Amino acid sequence: MVKSKEEHQKTVTHAPKTGADLLIESLIVADVKTLFGYPGGAVLPIFDALYKKKHLFNQVLARHEQGSIHAAEGYARVSGKPGVVIATSGPGATNLVTGIADAMIDSLPLVVFTGQVNQTVIGTDAFQEADIIGITTPITKHNYQVRKISDLPRIVKEAFHIATTGRPGPVLIDIPKDIAANPCADHYPDDFHLPGYQPTVKPNPLQVKKLKEALLSSNKPVILAGAGVQFAQASEELIAFAEQHQIPVVNTLLGLGTFPGEHELFLGMGGMHGTYAANMAIYETDLLINIGARFDDRLTGNLDHFAPSAIVAHIDIDPAEIGKNVNTHIPVVGDAKYALKEMKKQINQTPDFGNWRQHVYQYKQDYPLWYKQPEQAMIGQWVIDKVYQETKGEAIVSTDVGQHQMWSAQYYKFKKPNRWVTSGGLGTMGFGFPSAIGAQLAAPDDLVIAIVGDGGFQMTLQELSILQERNLPVKVIIVNNAALGMVRQWQEKFYSERYSESIFSIQPDFVKLAEAYEVRGVKIESPNDFEQQLPDLLAHDGPVLIDARVLQQENVYPMIAPGKGIHEMIGVKP
Amino acid sequence: MKRIITAKVSNRSGVLNRITGLLQKRQFNIESISVGRTEHEGTSRITFVVDVEDYQKLEQVTKQLNKQIDVLKVSDITDKAIVARELALIKITSNAQLRSEIQGIIEPFRASVIDVSKDTLSIQVTGKSEKVEALIDLLRPYGIKDIARTGVTAFLRGQQPQASQDATPFSLLR
Ligand SMILES: Cc1ncc(C[n+]2csc(CCOP(=O)(O)OP(=O)(O)O)c2C)c(N)n1
Numbered sequence: 001m002v003k004s005k006e007e008h009q010k011t012v013t014h015a016p017k018t019g020a021d022l023l024i025e026s027l028i029v030a031d032v033k034t035l036f037g038y039p040g041g042a043v044l045p046i047f048d049a050l051y052k053k054k055h056l057f058n059q060v061l062a063r064h065e066q067g068s069i070h071a072a073e074g075y076a077r078v079s080g081k082p083g084v085v086i087a088t089s090g091p092g093a094t095n096l097v098t099g100i101a102d103a104m105i106d107s108l109p110l111v112v113f114t115g116q117v118n119q120t121v122i123g124t125d126a127f128q129e130a131d132i133i134g135i136t137t138p139i140t141k142h143n144y145q146v147r148k149i150s151d152l153p154r155i156v157k158e159a160f161h162i163a164t165t166g167r168p169g170p171v172l173i174d175i176p177k178d179i180a181a182n183p184c185a186d187h188y189p190d191d192f193h194l195p196g197y198q199p200t201v202k203p204n205p206l207q208v209k210k211l212k213e214a215l216l217s218s219n220k221p222v223i224l225a226g227a228g229v230q231f232a233q234a235s236e237e238l239i240a241f242a243e244q245h246q247i248p249v250v251n252t253l254l255g256l257g258t259f260p261g262e263h264e265l266f267l268g269m270g271g272m273h274g275t276y277a278a279n280m281a282i283y284e285t286d287l288l289i290n291i292g293a294r295f296d297d298r299l300t301g302n303l304d305h306f307a308p309s310a311i312v313a314h315i316d317i318d319p320a321e322i323g324k325n326v327n328t329h330i331p332v333v334g335d336a337k338y339a340l341k342e343m344k345k346q347i348n349q350t351p352d353f354g355n356w357r358q359h360v361y362q363y364k365q366d367y368p369l370w371y372k373q374p375e376q377a378m379i380g381q382w383v384i385d386k387v388y389q390e391t392k393g394e395a396i397v398s399t400d401v402g403q404h405q406m407w408s409a410q411y412y413k414f415k416k417p418n419r420w421v422t423s424g425g426l427g428t429m430g431f432g433f434p435s436a437i438g439a440q441l442a443a444p445d446d447l448v449i450a451i452v453g454d455g456g457f458q459m460t461l462q463e464l465s466i467l468q469e470r471n472l473p474v475k476v477i478i479v480n481n482a483a484l485g486m487v488r489q490w491q492e493k494f495y496s497e498r499y500s501e502s503i504f505s506i507q508p509d510f511v512k513l514a515e516a517y518e519v520r521g522v523k524i525e526s527p528n529d530f531e532q533q534l535p536d537l538l539a540h541d542g543p544v545l546i547d548a549r550v551l552q553q554e555n556v557y558p559m560i561a562p563g564k565g566i567h568e569m570i571g572v573k574p
Numbered sequence: 575m576k577r578i579i580t581a582k583v584s585n586r587s588g589v590l591n592r593i594t595g596l597l598q599k600r601q602f603n604i605e606s607i608s609v610g611r612t613e614h615e616g617t618s619r620i621t622f623v624v625d626v627e628d629y630q631k632l633e634q635v636t637k638q639l640n641k642q643i644d645v646l647k648v649s650d651i652t653d654k655a656i657v658a659r660e661l662a663l664i665k666i667t668s669n670a671q672l673r674s675e676i677q678g679i680i681e682p683f684r685a686s687v688i689d690v691s692k693d694t695l696s697i698q699v700t701g702k703s704e705k706v707e708a709l710i711d712l713l714r715p716y717g718i719k720d721i722a723r724t725g726v727t728a729f730l731r732g733q734q735p736q737a738s739q740d741a742t743p744f745s746l747l748r
Contacts, residue, residue: 011722132590133591134591137588137591137592137595138595138596138599142590142643145587145588147587162643194643194647195584196583196584196643196644196645196646197643318641318642319637319640319641320637320638320641322635323630323633323634324634327630377707404629
């Protein structure tokens with residue numbers, strides 16, 4: 001049973017006995033309700049303390065720590081709240097590394113607790129000792145090892161603050177077993193002071209004024225909106241700004257959903273597998289307004305051809321992103337919501353960008369996304385398009401990494417933010433299914449669909465256990481091409497069809513596998529069957545696994561080949 | 575180009591590891607790094623000499639350093655009026671006959687002999703890096719057995735020139 005915040009916090013008893021009790025209290029104070037934990041020797045005291053308070057938490061036991069942390073990421077992406085993970089020392093902690101790196105590069109707020117061996121043996125290569133602080137320093141926003149019990153409440157509070165403010169990110173707290181097990185006083189201070197961490201939230205109005213002036217003398221502006229808009233909950237402000245001034249909008253992969261996919265001003269996703277219209281708009285624009293995107297290389301392509309004639313304005317809460325990859329003329333450091341508010345305040349009248357709009361709309365019309373669905377067999381693009389049509393862009397969609405991910409980004413046109421869960425920066429196979437579990441926990445009443453490849457699904461499919469156990473109605477759709485499709489595509493195009501280790505010679509029977517976990521499983525091979533069965537399967541009130549057999553040789557188009565510029569897309573027409 | 579960057583940091587565990595790790599991960603070349611406590615309890619000053627290609631890279635170094643939670647303040651002081659010093663200990667081969675000759679060499683550098691053995695002589699010198707280099711070059715012919723250098727440590731002079739920094743670039747390391 002999960003209680004309201006007040007009720008939840010009232011249950012804090014004022015007689016903690018051990019460091020572990022103190023830790024659990026700190027979690028209650030931080031209003032944590034969902035926990036993704038996996039026990040082990042070094043965290044036995046913590047799990048024991050949790051046992052006493054288990055009525056206060058929704059605890060989810062994944063079957064691999066990687067599953068725990070990807071679930072926590074999905075939870076964070078959809079709820080906007082920090083995902084909380086607990087794992088044991090050594091292998092438990094190292095099993096989290098991929099997820100931590102993933103959360104770091106995609107700016108997801110996580111607070112990760114790892115057990116550590118007793119302080120007396122740290123540094124002696126003790127049983128299940130790993131230097132997780134050393135290992136995770138480059139992939140955490142911050143990390144701590146607790147050395148004194150009295151520091152624990154402050155550290156936990158700092159960790160939640162750091163993870164969720166400024167540019168969000170993962171924070172790890174390493175807790176030696178003796179700290180958790182030893183008795184401690186009733187109460188320790190939890191107030192903190194972080195003089196070196198003061199994120200700039202409100203933008204400098206003078207910088208916004210420069211943006212205004214640039215907009216007033218622009219003829220061809222375009223907005224590039226990234227995940228920063230979602231973290232700032234600034235989607236409404238973004239839509240209002242774009243509509244007021246009638247400026248076309250491009251999304252990054254992770255920004256999808258911050259602008260409605262069917263909006264007239266929307267040009268689609270930019271970058272390697274973006275739309276021709278989005279990329280040409282960036283190529284031709286004279287004023288690129290980047291709001292909360294980090295100019296990742298999958299977006300920019302060859303930097304020499306990226307927005308070559310544009311004045312670049314970049315709004316970002318992380319000043320280190322500004323000017324990192326792309327030369328920026330108008331830096332605006334701040335939260336996207338505050339920036340858009342300030343823009344609304346300062347910018348009233350702008351020129352008519354009608355000609356420019358007509359120009360880019362023409363690209364949209366002349367170069368739409370395309371695929372050719374054969375009569376007898378299914379292809380991935382079509383499958384995802386059908387899912388989109390059936391759910392009207394309202395489902396929460398998580399994906400794994402590969403072709404199906406790019407097709408989902410292309411064909412699933414989100415109406416709203418916080419409904420798109422994908423691993424962008426790290427491109428982590430194995431992410432899609434567990435992250436859907438986290439998403440479903442964050443939004444229990446919503447339809448959650450995990451669109452995965454047959455390759456990536458096999459990296460974390462053991463989490464099927466949780467679906468039945470927690471009665472989570474996640475719908476898994478395997479876009480099954482019997483290959484590591486994206487690798488196969490690159491080998492076809494850039495390695496003269498030398499398919500090195502990218503085609504599976506055997507496949508498990510995914511339906512039987514689902515059934516083994518008491519999940520309803522269905523194999524579908526024909527477009528007819530798919531169309532007929534999809535509505536029922538999505539409406540089923542429990543978990544479903546659909547093994548959708550698709551043609552292997554399909555490629556993701558259009559595409560910017562490696563090293564090429566954003567204007568040099570291939571496969572733009574059938 | 576070589577730049578002198580100072581960072582004030584909270585003395586929390588792991589801070590040095592985090593900083594050197596980030597410089598390494600982002601491929602910034604560190605010439606030298608020196609660390610010590612400051613006048614405020616709980617804070618240290620790190621002085622880096624970094625070799626960066628251009629101003630964009632330089633900006634990245636300072637921004638990435640600033641981003642660390644335990645870093646309080648980062649300044650590129652290369653173009654300011656600063657005092658920058660380094661200490662070097664130099665052990666050379668020497669015998670009784672050579673001692674006075676060496677004395678004559680090191681005197682203008684205001685260096686001093688801090689240890690003597692039958693066939694070695696240890697010299698301590700402080701100053702700008704160029705001065706230290708110059709002395710080492712002069713001593714080289716005698717046979718250098720060992721060198722220990724602290725790396726540059728630096729801070730701003732008490733008074734900064736009124737003119738803007740760009741008008742009178744004052745750079746120790748050019
Ligand atoms: C952990 C991990 N290992 C390897 C890769 C490299 N990789 C990127 S896409 C891909 C193929 C994915 O195949 P599948 O899951 O079947 O999806 P598809 O591309 O066929 O849709 C591979 C191997 C990766 N992104 N992540």
